[in-house]
Amino acid sequence: xxxxxxxxxxxxxxxxxxxxxxxxxxxxxxxxxxxxxxxxxxxxxxxxxxxxxxxxxxxxxxxxxxxxxxxxxxxxxxxxxxxxxxxxxxxxxxxxxxxxxxxxxxxxxxxxxxxxxxxxxxxxxxxxxxxxxxxxxxxxxxxxxxxxxxxxxxxxxxxxxxxxxxx
Amino acid sequence: xxxxxxxxxxxxxxxxxxxxxxxxxxxxxxxxxxxxxxxxxxxxxxxxxxxxxxxxxxxxxxxxxxxxxxxxxxxxxxxxxxxxxxxxxxxxxxxxxxxxxxxxxxxxxxxxxxxxxxxxxxxxxxxxxxxxxxxxxxxxxxxxxxxxxxxxxxxxxxxxxxxxxxxxxxxxxxxxxxxxxxxxxxxxxxxxxxxxxxxxxxxxxxxxxxxxxxxxxxxxxxxxxxxxxxxxxxxxxxxxxxxxxxxxxxxxxxxxxxxxxxxxxxxxxxxxxxxxxxxxxxxxxxxxxxxxxxxxxxxxxxxxxxxxxxxxxxxxxxxxxxxxxxxxxxxxxxxxxxxxxxxxxxxxxxxxxxxxxxxxxxxxxxxxxxxxxxxxxxxxxxxxxxxxxxxxxxxxxxxxxxxxxxxxxxxxxxxxxxxxxxxxxxxxxxxxxxxxxxxxxxxxxxxxxxxxxxxxxxxxxxxxxxxxxxxxxxxxxxxxxxxxxxxxxxxxxxxxxxxxxxxxxxxxxxxxxxxxxxxxxxxxxxxxxxxxxxxxxxxxxxxxxxxxxxxxxxxxxxxxxxxxxxxxxxxxxxxxxxxxxxxxxxxxxxxx
Numbered sequence: 001x002x003x004x005x006x007x008x009x010x011x012x013x014x015x016x017x018x019x020x021x022x023x024x025x026x027x028x029x030x031x032x033x034x035x036x037x038x039x040x041x042x043x044x045x046x047x048x049x050x051x052x053x054x055x056x057x058x059x060x061x062x063x064x065x066x067x068x069x070x071x072x073x074x075x076x077x078x079x080x081x082x083x084x085x086x087x088x089x090x091x092x093x094x095x096x097x098x099x100x101x102x103x104x105x106x107x108x109x110x111x112x113x114x115x116x117x118x119x120x121x122x123x124x125x126x127x128x129x130x131x132x133x134x135x136x137x138x139x140x141x142x143x144x145x146x147x148x149x150x151x152x153x154x155x156x157x158x159x160x161x162x163x164x165x166x167x
Numbered sequence: 168x169x170x171x172x173x174x175x176x177x178x179x180x181x182x183x184x185x186x187x188x189x190x191x192x193x194x195x196x197x198x199x200x201x202x203x204x205x206x207x208x209x210x211x212x213x214x215x216x217x218x219x220x221x222x223x224x225x226x227x228x229x230x231x232x233x234x235x236x237x238x239x240x241x242x243x244x245x246x247x248x249x250x251x252x253x254x255x256x257x258x259x260x261x262x263x264x265x266x267x268x269x270x271x272x273x274x275x276x277x278x279x280x281x282x283x284x285x286x287x288x289x290x291x292x293x294x295x296x297x298x299x300x301x302x303x304x305x306x307x308x309x310x311x312x313x314x315x316x317x318x319x320x321x322x323x324x325x326x327x328x329x330x331x332x333x334x335x336x337x338x339x340x341x342x343x344x345x346x347x348x349x350x351x352x353x354x355x356x357x358x359x360x361x362x363x364x365x366x367x368x369x370x371x372x373x374x375x376x377x378x379x380x381x382x383x384x385x386x387x388x389x390x391x392x393x394x395x396x397x398x399x400x401x402x403x404x405x406x407x408x409x410x411x412x413x414x415x416x417x418x419x420x421x422x423x424x425x426x427x428x429x430x431x432x433x434x435x436x437x438x439x440x441x442x443x444x445x446x447x448x449x450x451x452x453x454x455x456x457x458x459x460x461x462x463x464x465x466x467x468x469x470x471x472x473x474x475x476x477x478x479x480x481x482x483x484x485x486x487x488x489x490x491x492x493x494x495x496x497x498x499x500x501x502x503x504x505x506x507x508x509x510x511x512x513x514x515x516x517x518x519x520x521x522x523x524x525x526x527x528x529x530x531x532x533x534x535x536x537x538x539x540x541x542x543x544x545x546x547x548x549x550x551x552x553x554x555x556x557x558x559x560x561x562x563x564x565x566x567x568x569x570x571x572x573x574x575x576x577x578x579x580x581x582x583x584x585x586x587x588x589x590x591x592x593x594x595x596x597x598x599x600x601x602x603x604x605x606x607x608x609x610x611x612x613x614x615x616x617x618x619x620x621x622x623x624x625x626x627x628x629x630x631x632x633x634x635x636x637x638x639x640x641x642x643x644x645x646x647x648x649x650x651x652x653x654x655x656x657x658x659x660x661x662x663x664x665x666x667x668x669x670x671x672x673x674x675x676x677x678x679x680x681x682x683x684x685x686x687x688x689x690x691x692x693x694x695x696x697x698x699x700x701x702x703x704x705x706x707x708x709x710x711x712x713x714x715x716x717x718x719x720x721x722x723x724x725x726x727x728x729x730x731x732x733x734x735x736x737x738x739x740x741x742x743x744x745x746x747x748x749x750x751x752x753x754x755x756x757x758x759x
Contacts, residue, residue, distance in 0.1 A: 014357070015356065015357060018297075019285065019289075022286070022289065023289060026289055026290055030290060063484075064485060067480055067481035067485075068481055070480070070481070071479070073294045073314060073355060073357055075357050077357075
C-alpha cells in the first residue's frame with residue numbers, strides 16, 4: 001500500500017475485566033465516531049486483553065481520542081498501527097450460492113485464495129479465509145455475482161512489523 | 168485476623184482513609200451500610216436531596232483540598248447525584264461517591280430502585296467500579312481515594328450491591344485486610360500519572376520566559392489542585408510577570424498583589440482580557456484554554472507563544488498547540504522552573520526591558536477598571552454594591568460560594584480573593600443551585616471560617632431545601648440572595664442579542680416569599696431593599712453563629728455584567744461598561 005490510509009488501526013492493551021470495552025467504545029461514541037471493526041481477546045497474559053479497533057477518523061481528532069483513551073484507568077497502552085508498518089489478518093466466513101452449474105468455478109476461486117470449504121449444502125457452500133483485509137475484500141467481490149447468502153468477518157487483528165535488517 | 172462483613176468493612180475503610188464527614192441519605196439498597204455508621208466516629212450529614220449531598224462533598228473538597236465523600240442509595244438516588252458527579256468531573260474536584268445497588272442476583276432484572284449506575288456515570292467520573300465481592304471492598308475503596316486525589320483529581324464512584332454488605336449473608340463475611348500502597352499501585356497497572364516535568368522542556372520554558380517582552384501568566388484551577396499557590400507567587404515575583412487568575416483559580420494568586428490582573432474571559436476585566444490578547448508569551452499553568460477564556464479561538468492571543476503546564480497530557484494541544492508542552496504536577500514544575508530561572512539570573516542574565524508592557528497594562532487598568540453606577544435613593548440596589556459591602560464586612564479569609572449566572576460573575580469580579588481555597592463555585596458545568604449545598608459542605612469542612620453563599624433567586628429555588636439540612640445539622644452558613652426577579656444572565660443575553668425579546672426569564676420578586684421560606688427552614692431571614700440597610704443587615708448576619716442566615720437583597724434587574732466578550736466574537740471585541748470609553752486600538756471593522 002502506498003497512499004496514507006484514511007482509516008486508523010489502534011491496538012489497545014487493557015485490563016481483562018468487566019466494563020472495559022464499554023469504556024473504550026464510549027469515547028468514540030460520545031464524539032459520534034463509528035467503530036468500523038473491532039476485535040477483542042485476551043493476550044498471552046490472561047490479566048490483559050488486546051483490543052484492535054479500526055476507526056474512520058481524521059488524524060487530529062484521533063490524537064485527542066487516543067489521549068483520552070490513555071486516561072482510562074483500565075487502559076495500559078495504546079499504539080496506532082500504520083498498515084504499512086504492521087502485519088494484519090482477518091477471518092471471513094462466507095456462504096455463497098453454489099448450484100451444480102457454478103460449483104466448480106467457485107471451488108476454483110476458493111483454491112486460488114487458499115480459502116477452506118468448511119460446509120457443503122445442496123446448493124450452497126460455506127468457506128472461510130484468513131488473510132489480509134484486502135484479500136478478503138477481493139474474494140468477496142469475486143463471489144458477489146454468484147450470490148452471497150451470508151457473510152461474517154471478525155474485524156482485523158494486527159501486530160507491528162518486525163525488524164528485517166540485521167544490526 | 169479479624170472476620171468482618173462488607174458493610175462494616177466499608178465504613179472502616181472510610182475511617183482509615185481519613186474521612187471525617189459523609190454527606191448522604193439512606194435508602195433500601197444502602198441500608199446495611201448505614202447501621203455501622205451509628206458506631207463510627209465519622210460525622211454523617213443527612214441531606215434533603217441527593218444532589219445536595221454531591222454538591223456538599225464538592226464544597227468540602229474545594230475548601231479543604233481533601234476528597235469529599237457522599238453516600239446514597241440505588242436507582243433515583245444514584246441518578247440524582249449524576250449532576251454533582253459531572254460538575255466535579257468538569258472542575259477536577261476529588262470526590263468519592265458510594266451508591267447502593269440492588270443485590271447481585273437481582274442486577275439486570277429491573278428490580279425495584281435498580282438502575283445501571285456504573286453505565287450512567289461512566290462518562291462523568293474519572294473512574295467507577297461495581298463491586299461484586301465483599302472481600303474486594305477494602306481494595307476498591309483504597310483505589311477510589313488514590314484515583315480521586317492523584318494525577319488530575321476527579322470523582323470516583325463505587326457501586327455496592329446490597330447482598331455483599333449484608334451481615335446476614337454468609338458470603339458477605341471475609342478476613343479483614345488493608346492493602347498497602349504498593350499493592351494499590353500494582354492493582355492499577357494502567358494508572359501512572361506523570362508528576363515530574365521533563366527537564367529539557369523546563370529549560371525551554373525558562374528560556375522563553377527570559378526572552379519574552381509581553382508575558383502573562385495564565386493561572387488556572389490546577390494551581391489550587393496542585394497546592395502550587397506559593398510556587399506561583401514565587402515564580403511571578405521572580406520573573407516580575409503579571410498573573411491572570413481564571414474563574415477556577417480565583418484565590419490562587421492574591422487579588423491585592425501588584426502583579427495580579429484578576430479574572431480573564433467572557434466576563435473578565437478589560438486588563439486581564441486584553442493583556443492576554445496582546446501578550447507575546449502566555450504561561451498557562453494548570454489552565455485549559457476553555458472557550459469562555461479564549462473567545463473565538465482563531466482570534467485568541469494571536470502573537471503569543473504558549474508554554475502549557477498540565478498534569479493531564481490530554482489538555483496539551485487540545486485547544487491551542489503549545490510551543491513548550493510540559494506534562495507534570497504544577498507545583499513541581501513551577502518549582503523546577505524557578506530554580507532554572509534563578510540560576511540564569513545568578514549567572515548575570517537579565518530580563519529584556521518590559522517597561523512599555525507594564526505601562527500599557529497600567530494604562531488599561533486606569534481607563535477600564537471594574538465599575539458600576541451607584542443607585543440613587545429610592546431605586547433598587549445595585550448587585551455590585553451589595554457585593555462590595557459583603558466583601559468589606561467579612562473577614563478576609565471568608566469562604567464565598569456562588570451559584571451560576573450574573574451573581575457568580577459579579578462575585579468573582581468584586582470579591583477580593585487573598586487566600587487560596589476561599590472560592591467555591593461551579594465553573595465548567597455551570598450548575599445552577601450549586602451555592603447553598605456547596606457552602607454547607609465548605610462550612611462542614613472548615614467550621615473555623617465564615618462561609619457566605621452568594622446566590623441568585625433562580626439558583627436559590629433549585630436547592631434551597633438544603634438549608635433545612637444546615638439548620639438541623641447546625642452548619643451556620645450565610646446566604647445572600649441577589650433577587651432581581653429574573654434568570655438574570657439569560658435575560659442579559661436576550662436584551663443584548665435577542666432584541667430585548669424576553670422569553671421565559673421572569674421569576675417574580677415576591678413569589679416565593681424568601682423571608683418566610685428561609686424562616687420555615689430554621690434560618691434567620693432578612694429582606695433588604697435600600698442601600699442604607701445593606702451594611703447593618705450584613706453586620707447582623709455576621710454575628711449570628713448558631714444557625715443559617717438568609718438575606719434577600721432586592722436588586723436592579725436591568726443591571727448587566729460588564730465587560731462582556733459576546734459569544735462567537737474574539738476577545739478584541741470586548742464590550743466594556745457603557746460609561747467607559749470605547750477601547751482604543753480595537754481592530755477596525757469589529758462589530759459591537
